[in-house]
Amino acid sequence: MPEVTRFAPSPTGWLHLGHAYAAWFAQEAAGAGGRFLLRIEDLDPGRVRPEYEAAIHEDLAWLGLAWERPVLRQSEHLAFYRAALDRLIGQGLCYPCFCSRSAIQVELQRLAQAPHGPDGPLYPGTCRRHSTAERQERIAAGEPHAWRLDVALAARQSGPLVWTDLAAGSFAAEPGLYGDVLLSRKEIDAVAYHLSVVLDDARQGITLVTRGLDLLPASHLQRLLQALLDLPVPRWHHHRLVRDETGRRLAKRSDALALRTLRERGLSPEAVQRLARAEAAV
Secondary structure (H helix, E strand, O other): OOOEEEEOOOOOOOOEHHHHHHHHHHHHHHOOOOEEEEEEOOOOOOOOOHHHHHHHHHHHHHOOOOOOOOOEEHHHOHHHHHHHHHHHHHOOOEEEEOOOHHHHHHHHHHOOOOOEEOOEEOOOOOHHHOOHHHHHHHHHOOOOOEEEEOHHHHHHHHOOOEEEEOOOEEEEOOHHHHOOOEEEOOOOOOEOHHHHHHHHHHHOOOOEEEEEHHHHHHHHHHHHHHHHOOOOOOEEEEEOOOEOOOOOEOOOOOHHHEHHHHHHOOOOHHHHHHHHHHHHHO
C-alpha cells in the first residue's frame, strides 16, 4: 500500500549511521508509488548551522535517496505554528510558564519524590498553580514566559484516544507520560518539537510516521495534540535503533560513525547500508 512518509532531521550536527538507517526505512516504507518527503526541523536557532543543513542534502544524495521538492523548512513557517498555539491558548488548554531551568531544578530537589517521564523528571506544575490575575499581570509587565500544555485538562477534553504502531499494535494513549510539556519556549516564536511535528505531518499529508523506538512514548502525547487541533491521525512505525559499541543510541557527537567520516574512509553507500542494517538488527 503506498504511503506518504518523511525523514525530518535537525541541522544541529552531522548525520550519522542511525540517520541513514532512519532515512532508508522511511523511503522503503513509502512503498511502490508512495511519496518520500524531507523536512528540515530548524527551530533551534542556537544550534542550527547552515553547513549542517547543506550536509544533510549532500549525505542523503550520496546514499542514493531521492525526495520531493520543495523541502519544508520549519523556520519559514513560524506564523503557522503560532496560530495553532494561539488556538490552544484560546481554548484555555495552556498556561504561561515563567520558570527558569534553575528554578525548576530547585523545585524538583525540594520534592520528596518527583515524578519521572521518558526524558527524566517531569515539570512540577509550579506555574499551573498561578491565578489568572497573576498570569495576566506578569505577562503585562513583559516577563519572559513559555507556554505549557495542561495535559490533564486537555486529556479530559479529548476523552480516550488510541493510536496504531505497525510493529507493536494498538495503544490506548497515555498523554501524561511527559507531564505538562512545553509547546513554546521563551524565545519569540520558538515553538517546541511536539507541536510543530504534528502540524507538519498533517499539512504534508503524512500517512505513516516512521522513526526510532526512542520516540514511541512521544506518540502518546502527539496523539492528544492531533485530537485537540482536529488533525488527521497517521499510523506509526517505530523501528529499532542503531547503537554504538557500548549499546548506547547514536548521537550527533558520534563522529566515528558520521556519514561524512564513513565516506572519507572509502565506504560505499551500499556498505554503509549493510552496516546500518546490521547494527540495527543487534
